Amino acid sequence: MAATRELKAQARDRVGKGAARELRRQGFVPAVIYGGKQPPVTISIPFKEAQKAIYAGGFLSHVLTLDVDGDKHQVIPRDYQLDVVKDFAMHVDFLRITKGTTLAVEVHVTFVNEEKSPGLKRGGTLNVVRHTIEVNAPADSIPEEIVIDLAGTDIGDSIHISAVTLPAGVTSTIADRDFTIATIVAPSGLRAAEAETGEEPAAEDEGESE
Secondary structure, three states, rough: OOOOOEEEEEOOOOHHHHHHHHHHHEEEEEEEEEEOOOOOOEEEHHHHHHHHHHHHHHHHHOOOEEEOEEEEEEEEEEEEEEEOOOEEEEEEEEEEEOOOOEEEEEEEEEEOOOHOOOHOEEEEOOEEEEOOOEEEEEHHHOOOOEEEEEOOOOOEEEEHHHHHOOOOOEEEOOOOOOOEEEEEEOOOHHHHHHHHOOOOOOOOOOOOOE
16 A cells, blocks of 8 residues: 555635635635544645646545644545536545545556466457456555456456455455456457468457446
């Protein structure tokens, strides 16, 4: 897990559409902290800091420290709204993190050892079915990424969640099936040649329709 980022914020008393518009004119983004069996706290975040955090990647899967006028809160962003035209941050919802909290989060999938895949060396293509996987993870140990090792994979091979070693305490939110993450598919030239000779290409898992 990466080091926890920190954002500066200010408490705000006024709520409503008018107050929110005024905040945005002043260069702030309205936000709220909720959960943890405590009352919600309405806050504002500097617009530039909010934009930077949202577009840095992984915003909804990283625990943050919000420094609200010196009072620090451990939170995770759960939702945000963007302007439909300009993609500017309009509002952010933060969930307060308490001891023992487990969260469902989307974690990015990273593939390694492509150079050690016989199938890719032969011209095969990595067909990624899932670029992220939703997992249940302790709030204090959300993985930065899920690493898939492609060493030894060949054309026609499929990589399923059952073949992935998740970090301790982390489980897939999908538990009722062994879903596909990626497949190694034959290059188009090889498929055409096999069709002409009447050979059947290696079986491929076409993934899921969702």
